[in-house]
Amino acid sequence: MGVLEGKRALITGIANERSIAYGIAKAFRREGAELAFTYANEKLKARVEEVAQELGSNLVFECDVSKDEHIKALKDWLSESWGSFDILVHSIAFAPKEEFKGGVIDTSREGFKVAMDVSVYSLIGMTRELLPLMEGREGSILTLSYYGAEKVVPHYNVMGIAKAALECTVRYLAYDIAKHGHRINAISAGPIKTLAAYSITGFHLLMEHTTKVNPFGRAITIEEVGDTAVFLCSPWARAITGEVVHVDNGYHIMGVFGREEEIRRRD
């Protein structure tokens, strides 16, 4: 029996089969969860419907998280479809492409607003709206962050600021929802080649470097993020909330990079 048997999970943020949310959805399904999906806009509908079908679900709903009326409609739809549910996966972030070109100093007011709205406020809005549907079910919420929240990652810019705010939001929400018996955590994932990642100027160099210098010397996969997501959203993690768990092959523990290679070369 899977560890998520009997759980219902709402998955957001699938753009294609490279999306982190897809890796999470597959792992959830493997562990016995029932799934429902949202897609951001009409262009993504067919792809998300295919994914849903592949993972044994016909529950697919449009939700652009920058629109309050979409989040409200999602609640009504979910209430009619399931009545109640257990897990929300928030795998959504966005900033206009221009914001990744220069430095933080070049951030536009509009770019800042959009990044914070879609990538951070959406977690608050969705949590508030969907919370009543988790009543009495010891619900679990999961969002996705990145190391650029903690340290300077050139060109990550306003998204780094948004991720720092997101991680802080996780802690505040953890406090708020604990009184209802629910938990919320974040996974800080290492870089993965997805659509969102390719908006970031120089992403391939960042990926190359991160892969080479992390202690395991390899890239992380969406399946690895999926397995950690299963744990965090399962009863095994029932005492963990407000946490940011790094799934990055240990990249974030390093203080000096590339030294071993240099030492070997000189020996």
Ligand code: 0WD
């Ligand atoms: O290296 C990476 N790929 C990492 C991603 C490392 C660490 C964290 N993350 C985070 C991202 O910042 C994001 O929060 O993981 C989350 C998922 O990102 P992803 O899987 O890398 O990217 P992608 O497959 O592009 O999915 C993100 C999706 C959007 O896809 P597109 O590419 O169409 O922007 O976020 C969704 C959308 O499906 N999204 C929205 N959903 C609802 N309403 C909205 C919106 N307004 N905007 C974007």
